[in-house]
Amino acid sequence: MTRQEAWELVSEYTESDSLRKHMLAVEAAMRFYANKYDEDEEKWAIVGLLHDFDYEKHPSPQEHPFVGVEILKGKGVSEEITRAILSHADYSGVIPETLMEKSLYAVDELSGFITAVALVRPSKSVMDVKVKSVKKKLKSKAFAANVNREDILKGTELLQLPLEEHIENVIKAMQKAAPTLGLA
Numbered sequence: 001m002t003r004q005e006a007w008e009l010v011s012e013y014t015e016s017d018s019l020r021k022h023m024l025a026v027e028a029a030m031r032f033y034a035n036k037y038d039e040d041e042e043k044w045a046i047v048g049l050l051h052d053f054d055y056e057k058h059p060s061p062q063e064h065p066f067v068g069v070e071i072l073k074g075k076g077v078s079e080e081i082t083r084a085i086l087s088h089a090d091y092s093g094v095i096p097e098t099l100m101e102k103s104l105y106a107v108d109e110l111s112g113f114i115t116a117v118a119l120v121r122p123s124k125s126v127m128d129v130k131v132k133s134v135k136k137k138l139k140s141k142a143f144a145a146n147v148n149r150e151d152i153l154k155g156t157e158l159l160q161l162p163l164e165e166h167i168e169n170v171i172k173a174m175q176k177a178a179p180t181l182g183l184a
Contacts, residue, residue, distance in 0.1 A: 001077050006046045009071075010053045019056055021181050022112055023049050025174055028181070029107035030100075032173035033159075037099055044100055047084045051104060061091050090151070096158055106155025109148050110170050113137070116144035118174075118183045126174045126183040131167045 014020050030048030034041040054068030069082045086094040087101040088108050096105045117137050118126040137143045138152070156166045178184040 001046060001050075001072075001075065001081075003042065003046060003049070005075075006049045006053075009075075010049060013053045013068075014056050016056055017182075019052065022115070023052055024177060024180050025111040025115060026051060026104070026107055028177035029111050029170045029173040030103060032169055032176075033103040033107065034100075036169070037103075039099065043081065044103065047081055047100060047104055048107070050081070051085050051088050051108065061089070065089050065092065102155070102158035105151070106159050106166065107170055107173075108155070109151040110155065110167065111174060113144055113147045113152065114167070114170055114174055115181070115183065116147065124183065126171065126178050126181065129171055131164050131171065134167045134171070135164070 027045045027048035030044040034044035055064050058064045058067040065085050072082050084101045086092040087096040088104045096102045118129050121128050156163050
């Protein structure tokens with residue numbers, strides 16, 4: 001599947017601008033990690049872009065990401081990609097094992113959290129977000145309460161990176177994509 005075909009699928013299934021931007025943020029972070037680990041950037045980016053494309057129409061844990069994976073299989077998308085998408089949901093029964101799967105798990109919640117940190121800044125820009133700001137906000141359970149901090153820490157462990165480095169990596173990835181994310 002090409003990036004254009006993936007975006008068309010996202011556009012067909014997702015009306016929410018914030019959910020689309022979340023998928024774009026995860027795509028950017030996956031590109032970053034693909035480059036860091038000398039992996040296939042386009043494949044990793046497509047995984048990031050598609051990981052939640054079915055969520056708006058099928059939000060229950062009984063449906064997401066299972067419905068999306070079936071749609072992708074019907075379009076001939078590889079098992080490597082569909083398995084990675086399944087692995088980002090704890091309840092799917094698919095444990096993140098490959099570096100691509102671990103990276104997707106690691107960037108999903110963190111990218112959403114960084115977006116929330118950017119949006120409370122006066123500039124509403126990810127360009128002003130610092131690692132220490134993200135770490136400070138992580139301690140506040142009331143801030144972005146719907147973001148699972150345990151998933152962020154588990155993702156960091158999966159990548160075997162210090163939390164600060166992982167946060168910095170995702171901030172850099174999102175800064176590179178800031179105009180597309182509406183966070184410039």
